Amino acid sequence: MNSQVRPKVAVSSCLMGEPVRFNGGHSRDRFLSGELDPYVDWVRICPEMEIGLGSPRETLRLERSSRGPRLVTRKTRVDLTGRITSLAAERVRVLDVDGYVFKSKSPSCGVHGIPVYAGDTAVDRRGRGVFAARILDAFPLLPVEDEGRLNDALLRETFVERIFAHARLRAFLESDWRARDLVAFHSRHKMQMLAHDPAAYREAGRVVAQAGVRSREELAADYAHAFRTAFARKAGIGRHVNVLHHCLGMMSDSLDQARRADLVEVIASYQAGRVALSVPATLLRHHARGEAAEYVRDQTYFSPYPEELRLRNHVPA
Structure with a gap:
């Protein structure tokens, strides 16, 4: 398989160590940076700096209004909602990325659980940052x-897997x-998509079946939607087990009874939460190489992102 395509990922600038926080500091994240x-x-973005607030600056918060949450400076009471939403609209027009990591707890960039105030009281703690909401x-x-959230091993692996899948799709659709x-692209992603969303995989297959009949533009749009929809659903243990057995079944005739039994046992250990996914996946890929099972060997399922990241080494809960 070709080497991994490099994803383009937007990120809140402070997470990469840039001193753009309200207090003049940063929030460098070790995993990201x-x-x-x-x-x-x-692609580093700090919407508050881009609308001219500078660093350090007055803190902001979300406030309830009849028009939805407003982004307001805490002391001077300046409403920045219009400036932030205009910037978001500009970004939407030009943003071409495979993923986005936002700063948590930020009233402009937070994705989850941002408090919305009425006076001095937080009346809703399920808010979303004004800039982030427009992007999403x-x-x-x-x-x-x-x-x-990327501190959670499963969420981290899921996010990284998705950005690399989106990057491969982008690179493919930009090619001739x-x-x-x-x-061929769809075939290589079969097992990976089945681990996420079998229904979306089948929908993508229906689109592929129309290749050569419909226009490239229509095919690209419909296939991209089905592909991205598949990866938007988390891959569960049960679907991983189904995929592992599916791969084993395709190689079964070339394996002796002892090796088949070993692989079945390892897959069961993963299902029971005794070993990480990397164990059965690595063994299956090893046997696929040894038995020249090219179809299994070339599946993106076995190399969804650079192996050096070691993201499949956590044991499922």
Whole structure:
């Protein structure tokens, strides 16, 4: 398989160590700026700096209104909602990325649990940052997280898997592809998509079946939607087990009884939460290489992102 495509990922600038926080500091995230950095092309964004607030600056908060949450400076009571939403609209027109990592707890960039105030009382703690909300409304299938949630091993792996899948799709659709190339691309992603959303995989397959009949533009749009929809659903243990058994079944005739039994046992250990997904996946890929099972070997399921990230090493809860 070709080397991994580098995802383009938007990120709140402070998470990469830029001193753009309200207090003049930063919120450098070790995973983003360290482990993930060699494999990703970052698009750094700080909406508060881009509308001219500077750093340090007065703190902001969300306030309830009849028109929805407003972004307001805490002391001077300046309403910044219009400036932030205008900036978001400009960004939406030009943003071409495979994912976005927002700063948690930010009234402009927070994705989850931002308090909305009425006077001095937080009346809703389920708010979303004004800038982030506009981006998510415009790109509902874009892989999005905040750095706090990326501390969870499963959420981290899911996000990274999605941005690399989106990057491969982007690179493919930007190439001079033909109908047979779309068939091959879809085929290589079969197991990975089945682990996420079998229904979306089948829908993508129906689109692929029309290759050579419909226009490239229509095919690209419909296939991209089905592909991204598939990866928007988290891959569960049960679907991983089904995929692992499916791969084993395709190699079964070339394996002796002892090796088949070993693989079945390892898959059961993963299902029971005794070993990480990396264990059965690595063994299956090893046997696929040894038995020259090219179809299984070339599945993106076995190499969804650079192995150096070691994201499949957590044991499922």
